[in-house]
Amino acid sequence: MSDIFRIEDETLRIMVPKDLDHHNCITIRETADTIMMQQNIKEILFDFQHTEFMDSSGIGVIVGRYKNMKCLGGTVAAIHVNQRIRKIFLLSGLSKMIMIYEQEA
């Protein structure tokens, strides 16, 4: 597994790359779904600490995981969300859909 994906108990932490665009979404989508199917994952946590750019493709990948986790009775959350990413979350309505943690639990 690459350093993008980390399993912490029942949480799958996705270390979102510097740019979350259409190009980078493809691998994240496929790998996250494979891990979800194989492991007992209750939460997907998108960690934005290294992320500087995100566009609507990023919204798509988060909403997609949200839908899949909902089917499995799990949740999706985000952490280390900077001002720019927060703006994208707000504009897209994503901030109403998923939890945004201010800091590590």
Added chain:
Amino acid sequence: MRENNMIIEFDSRSENEGFARVAVAAFVTPLNPTLEEIEDVKTAVSEAVTNSVIHGYGERVEKIILKASIKENTVSIEITDFGCGIENIEKAMEPMYTTRPDLERSGMGFAFMEAFMDEIHIESEVNKGTTIYMNKKIMG
């Protein structure tokens, strides 16, 4: 700066989405934009180029033309593809509307372009292609 122009032609590969937005960001730098203005322009360019890659060409590799110009403190951007075109522009611009839910497209592309730029205008003809015109005044 009074006036400056540039044209780039590149392949409709997804890795060029990043290249296109960074090229425009660098081109706009002489206007001393704020970080937020730069990010706004980058997001809008990324949305338009992604649309050409996914929808215009359906992931076939063809050419995308990116033009940008600066007049006074306004940046104008044109992104053209020669792909399938948009049948119903009004529909395409509706937030959350997408023709590719299979690719998990959020349908927010045009909404973001509208939100982050001052003006956006679309010209499209079915089976001929699409050009997106956008401009934004850089306040700095």
